[in-house]
Amino acid sequence: MDFSFTDEQQMLLDTTRRFIAERYGFEHRNQVRASADGWSREVWAQLAELGLLAINIPEEEGGIGAGPVGNLLVGNAIGEGMLLEPFWSSAVVATHAIVALGSAEQKSKWLPALAGGETIAVLAHEEASTRFDAMNVETRATPSGDGWELSGRKSAVYHAPAANLLLVSARAGDEWGVFAVPADATGVRSSPYATVDEQRAADLVFEKVALAADARLGGDARQSLQAVLDYGLAALCAEAFGAMDRILAATLSYSRSRVQFGAPIGSFQALQHRMAEMLMHLEQARSMSYLAASRCTDPDPAARGAALSAAKALMGQAARYIGQQAVQLHGGMGMTDELDVSHYFKRLLAFELRCGTTDQHLENYRRQLRVA
Amino acid sequence: MDFSFTDEQQMLLDTTRRFIAERYGFEHRNQVRASADGWSREVWAQLAELGLLAINIPEEEGGIGAGPVGNLLVGNAIGEGMLLEPFWSSAVVATHAIVALGSAEQKSKWLPALAGGETIAVLAHEEASTRFDAMNVETRATPSGDGWELSGRKSAVYHAPAANLLLVSARAGDEWGVFAVPADATGVRSSPYATVDEQRAADLVFEKVALAADARLGGDARQSLQAVLDYGLAALCAEAFGAMDRILAATLSYSRSRVQFGAPIGSFQALQHRMAEMLMHLEQARSMSYLAASRCTDPDPAARGAALSAAKALMGQAARYIGQQAVQLHGGMGMTDELDVSHYFKRLLAFELRCGTTDQHLENYRRQLRVA
């Protein structure tokens, strides 16, 4: 039992926090958000320079190999700063997918470009059909000549509008596959939109997209795809924790300075108890973000799934409680676009809905309840 | 739309309240509770004298015919006083069962004795098998000679130890039946016990109990049995409301007089908001007790069932919240046997579990959700 971090891990957190404090303040983020793309290529290049895009690339592949704890700490900072750049999609999930599934050739083809930020990749997995069963994929890849033909639909793919490389999960006969598809390939149609948390996503349609044989990452991805999703979920939990931590800090600060009836509202006992409750949700959420990081590489899919569903369910509930109460305690100010509070609130709402909803993870957890 | 009560109804409430205030104070109740039977024949005789045992007997049968609103008001007072006598079982449910199902002969045989208090009857309906489906009765009555032979088990029959007449629900071939069984009939075995709310109940076993032909109340009781249960449930809700009302009043009173940190605890905002929440639960519960009284004689079983399940579910939740918070706000005093608070608390716990649990009624309600 050990809750300390190594010096390297601590440095990773400090680096990211410092970068955000210096280059990604709330005002600067507002400018990024108002830009056409909704994210900043300049920031992206800086993240690459800092080495942050390489934290999920193993050292032997030229990366930093910071693993789940690296994602935990960097994710915290990213959530604190509410980064709009495709970090989670490309530098965590897609990068890890290539590391986990790719051949040596595929790794050497993409990993350097992912680390450098030139390639932005996203894993396009969720569909209407995966709503209640994450593995119920309807997109299909059928053999065609030497390669494959891919058809299907993916929905709410975060950061897809920023990506030049799409990693698409699909059924391939009796097997599962993940296929690398250039974003501009013939037959790919994208409907981009802003998400509730001010990021960008797209619904994607693949219509008989012709792919070469080496477009497939590894073989049957039945097990590995779920492992990649779990790895990404842990990192998303870390981001959510960062946002929760900051929105509570903002609320405490506001409640100390806002005076009504001749006293700071933080002196009213009913609100004090509310904030105590928020803190308990936060600390329980922190514990779950640790659990998610610790278990997300467990080779046993059942143990891994149980831990991650527990984490997502509890953290989704914490996100809702903390987010709603933060807005409530800010009064009208919490409803405005002007303070960071409403933006954290929306980021936390999106967290509830991404990578499986709170309800779905609670059900997942229930289904594995055992008398042991 | 009219929330007023008639003078007769108001008088019924006043009579019962006055009786309880004068003859059934907390100290007197403690003596009754400590007695061997756990209820008082003297009080029972007084209730009969006041006419209260006749409120569910129609005027044309010599009763008062106060109906559901009568039960609402008398029930409130009984809950306020936490009566231990078999009022609900005998004067409400069993009496109503005989009125609803009985033949003219059966009515004239039993109703006067019920009104006079000489006959104490209970409806023995719940079994282990009715836990999740109130109509899944396994007790059976088979034709035998001119009459019937009854076999089966009934559980947690409130006030059965006090009863000299048992009305037993049973399957009779393809039909449902309710059978009148003298409590001392051969083949009837009773295991009496105290309940958590200090009343008395029994588990009953019927082993080939021989019954005359006229022991059966009416014919196929498929519809009417559910109607009797619903009628009784509404009266139980009224009792529960009375208990909730008093336990909140006790809590308010305690919080005004109990001084800590130099101020009455009722001046602390966190506790004020808790009591405000208790009041809202109470008022919502009151509304539901009205709804239950209004709908419990609706001839449409679906509409009646929905209203009663809604009432029981919400009132069960209110009972838990109000009861738990009342104990909490009383601190250690709320845990003692000495104040009335803990006794109301236990009465409310029993309410949650009787006549279908909160969970079961919520599920019943869900099953009838319609898009209309």
Added chain:
Amino acid sequence: MDLDFNLEEQAFRDEVRQFLATELPADIRDRMRRDDASRIRDDIVRWQKILHAKGWGAPAWPVEFGGTGWSKTRQYIFENECAMADAPAQLAFGIKMVAPVIMRYGSPEQQQRFLPRILAAEDWWCQGYSETGSGSDLASLKMKAERDGDEYVLNGQKVWNTLGQFADWIFCLVRTDPSAKPQKGISFVLIDMKTPGISVRPTRLLDGTYEVNEIRFDNVRVPVSNRVGEENQGWTYAKFLLGHERTNIAGIGFCKRELLRLKQDAAGTIKDGRSLLEDPAFGNKVAQVEIELTALEVTNMRVIFAEAANHAPGPEASMLKIRGTEIMQRISELQVELLGPAALAYRPDHDGSRATAAYLNLRKLSIFGGSNEIQRNIIAHMILGL
């Protein structure tokens, strides 16, 4: 005791339904269904004119001022039926808020000048109450009104002014005696929004809409004849207004409409071969909120009945406000949960966005009109006597 509407009340309800079925313009109704059109000035004005033409422009006003003279019960039926039919809510600031104050405390001239134009939707009114430092603690407001002959000179700022960007008139609480105790030196004045010195800055909200404004007053000159009632007695009128604002505060009709929408959508969402309405876990949540709404409907009717029996609107309205807003927010949460990842998209033409936008916007319910925390204080002090 009878929880059902009597024959006369039922006949009235049918009449309202019939009217709504034929007279509510389809384009307005469709906008309400697609997005919440209650923020669209033209729709609200058009609908008010239709109601006015029918003689139903002011359900709560006495007949002498052009109102319907309806009982509380009829008003309740009318508002709920309108909400359930997807009609835009009438603009409260004129009809429900300033008008009762003018009727009760205004001069005959003020009554003749303002009331008919409110009824006919010729004037759009808004409210100037809150200030930056005065939200829950309203009596601490600072906006100054200094007497200069027949005029007041106004300086200060109002915030959380709802839909004031469309307003012709604003009613304000202003401080006319800075030396008096906070609640004593306040007056109630009516201000033409075209008066020089008024600037309106809409506040962008978290859902991207503009619904509230910051209004600055720089040496704005208002005739003293625009003051309602006596100088320094404004707090009395504000409290009177508060009671009126709280009619139908529970929003039963809105809750029912949105609950129906939720159930319809749940019935149309299939999981493991059955709909989410039939799903035990999700269905139980829907059942729970429907049960609570059922109880609140009875509670609301009880409060109306008690008021009609010659009681003024009392602190019971605080209970209706808290539970009503909790239920509406809960329904909104469930609409988002029902959509799941489809609720992530945030663009006007996306099906999921309506529920998400509503979820964001409806956070206001527990904040405005006296936050739910303030309502709990009211219950504790006024009802429980703590």
Added chain:
Amino acid sequence: MDLDFNLEEQAFRDEVRQFLATELPADIRDRMRRDDASRIRDDIVRWQKILHAKGWGAPAWPVEFGGTGWSKTRQYIFENECAMADAPAQLAFGIKMVAPVIMRYGSPEQQQRFLPRILAAEDWWCQGYSETGSGSDLASLKMKAERDGDEYVLNGQKVWNTLGQFADWIFCLVRTDPSAKPQKGISFVLIDMKTPGISVRPTRLLDGTYEVNEIRFDNVRVPVSNRVGEENQGWTYAKFLLGHERTNIAGIGFCKRELLRLKQDAAGTIKDGRSLLEDPAFGNKVAQVEIELTALEVTNMRVIFAEAANHAPGPEASMLKIRGTEIMQRISELQVELLGPAALAYRPDHDGSRATAAYLNLRKLSIFGGSNEIQRNIIAHMILGL
């Protein structure tokens, strides 16, 4: 970061399990399973003697006083394993409460006199803190101790004295300087329960048990040498004690044991052809509480780790207390809900009664040891700085 116990910790856990499997008397374990035997004096004493014989009588004491010298982590593992094995909890008043005070502030004579007898279960200790008017507001206590030569003369009353009906000794907070500020005039004294003038009246609780007492002191004479530390400094020692009382306050082991019991019972209750553990509605409730317990287990380990890294027990214990008691009460609620009408019966030999009795009794969790409201005040003031 590593959430799992390391090899050495695992080996220790296995050793504890092995010990419990062989040394915990079956009759005690069975009483614990059937009914809560932690209220039975003989079982607690017998188990303490077994632990003492093994050298495990005082997990948190340093070796010099006969303790194990275990790390916080080992203490945590030990207590949880004991709870999960249905061992009675050690009597806290001696081992966890008065002993640390005596070790830190007591004289060498007091240490030699009292500590070995606590360890060997030769003295049963109880606590005299609360008074009728002093519950949450402990510093307002009134029980007098007047100096008379080498003795204090005690007069007053203590309430909520847990298991004092079996006690040989009691430690009390008494007022030695009535003129000082409330927290300044308090002393900490040790009193032989056989001293003349002490009368114990057990208080009947809502579950029918006798677990707490009212203790009257009428001119009870206690040697001044029985005072711990300095006169009028008792409040300092009481606060020190409070920190120690809160070790393992979350009760993870108890929660796990009762959750397992709940799951076993749910798995054995069939509804519509499947068990209640598989029932979506009830199963979700079990899942929810198991998830919260999982999180609390990690939170508890974090707190232990932080304490071990040279931090004293801090206000974080308040979080563990609140969430731990909420979870335990929730599990207890679910045990009652699972039984349904079978939980109505209240008699010792009825299966349903254990859960019902526990539900009633466990209401105390959120009241005693500093009510959960007081804990929220502590969090707000000490952690959040409000």
